[in-house]
Amino acid sequence: MKAVYFKSASTPFAKDALHLAMEKLFEKVNVVEKRDIVAIKLHMGELGNTGYIRPIFVRKIVEMVKKQGAKPFITDTTTLYGGHRNNAIDYLHTAAINGFNMASMGCPIIIADGLLGNDYISVEVDGNKINVASAIYEADCLIVMSHFKGHGMSGFGGAIKNLGMGCTSKAGKAWQHAKSKPSFNEEKCIECLKCIKFCPAHAIEYEDKIKIDYEKCYGCGACTVLCEQGCFYINNGNEFQERIVISAKAVLKKFEDKVSFFNFLMDITPRCDCCSFADKPLINDIGIVASNDAVAIDKASYDLIYSYAGKDIFYEEHGIDGLAQINIGEKIGLGDKEYKLLEI
Ligand code: SF4
Ligand code: SF4
Numbered sequence: 001m002k003a004v005y006f007k008s009a010s011t012p013f014a015k016d017a018l019h020l021a022m023e024k025l026f027e028k029v030n031v032v033e034k035r036d037i038v039a040i041k042l043h044m045g046e047l048g049n050t051g052y053i054r055p056i057f058v059r060k061i062v063e064m065v066k067k068q069g070a071k072p073f074i075t076d077t078t079t080l081y082g083g084h085r086n087n088a089i090d091y092l093h094t095a096a097i098n099g100f101n102m103a104s105m106g107c108p109i110i111i112a113d114g115l116l117g118n119d120y121i122s123v124e125v126d127g128n129k130i131n132v133a134s135a136i137y138e139a140d141c142l143i144v145m146s147h148f149k150g151h152g153m154s155g156f157g158g159a160i161k162n163l164g165m166g167c168t169s170k171a172g173k174a175w176q177h178a179k180s181k182p183s184f185n186e187e188k189c190i191e192c193l194k195c196i197k198f199c200p201a202h203a204i205e206y207e208d209k210i211k212i213d214y215e216k217c218y219g220c221g222a223c224t225v226l227c228e229q230g231c232f233y234i235n236n237g238n239e240f241q242e243r244i245v246i247s248a249k250a251v252l253k254k255f256e257d258k259v260s261f262f263n264f265l266m267d268i269t270p271r272c273d274c275c276s277f278a279d280k281p282l283i284n285d286i287g288i289v290a291s292n293d294a295v296a297i298d299k300a301s302y303d304l305i306y307s308y309a310g311k312d313i314f315y316e317e318h319g320i321d322g323l324a325q326i327n328i329g330e331k332i333g334l335g336d337k338e339y340k341l342l343e344i
Helices: 017-027 055-067 088-097 159-164 170-177 194-198 223-226 239-255 293-308 311-319 323-331
Strands: 002-008 037-041 071-076 109-111 120-125 128-131 142-148 149-151 155-157 204-207 210-211 259-265 285-290 339-343
Touching: 002 017, 002 210, 002 293, 017 055, 017 259, 017 285, 037 239, 055 071, 055 259, 088 109, 088 120, 120 239, 128 170, 128 239, 142 159, 142 239, 155 159, 155 293, 155 311, 155 323, 159 239, 159 293, 159 323, 170 210, 194 204, 194 223, 239 323, 285 293, 293 311, 293 323, 293 339
Parallel strands: 002 339, 037 071, 037 142, 071 109, 142 259
Antiparallel strands: 002 285, 120 128, 149 155, 204 210, 259 285
């Protein structure tokens, strides 16, 4: 059984403040050694999103890493689609607006897949070549900080998704999305034509009715989130999740026992931090969990949310079984879903 440490969001006294609890959680799962170059991977939020991990928690991890005599940097990768994080320049501007820069964090911020998202190291997993972002791959140690929330294509996103999608280059992301082209429900369409503008691949056309050009579509999923009538939906079984998990395994192949995970069960929004809005949380804040196992921490996060809500709020929201990524993860050796929850 893997250990998963839990700090409740209930903090009635100053001494229990959550940013201070980060120190205790860090000590429980610390794998950083003197002189290590440490990649602290997180999603710094799309412009307009307010659900991402608060900078104070990240700053605390930076301080703890420095205390070990190591060299931290904060990192993420560029997006496949448009928005304000599609290249390193736009991402660094967005990160600064959202509270992440050298001065506030106390360490550099490096976009791991380079200026345009094409900088990667190819890693083979089960016959698949996965493009892991170079700056992450070249670090000695990886700390993965994940905002646990809903996701329109994987049900929910936590540590596994942050590894698999978040640590790969543009081509790596494209491979994961390739099997996820949306279907279209014509009956719901009110012909507002907004989707023609927001599709980054210019794959949506109007000729008497809305049509998807599947040659151009690269399955980014933006239309499934942005169409207010819910006309687009993904119906591809678990292939998207399977590819995320295989990609996560490629990232961990480099780090093995040099990785720690922190999941934030706070601001548990329906959709991911890639959206340019956050929406109200589906449930009250629960707390923070930490572990050295990606599968165990996501299973514990899911179980905690289920036990507080009394139901699978993510399935209710998206009709997608997010547990598939956990089950596939255990099956292919990414981690262990049996865990012991230890409250600090
Ligand atoms: S955004 Fe949705 S409702 Fe509007 S035209 Fe596109 S599919 Fe139809
Ligand atoms: S049709 Fe939808 S999934 Fe395909 S590229 Fe356009 S927005 Fe993305």
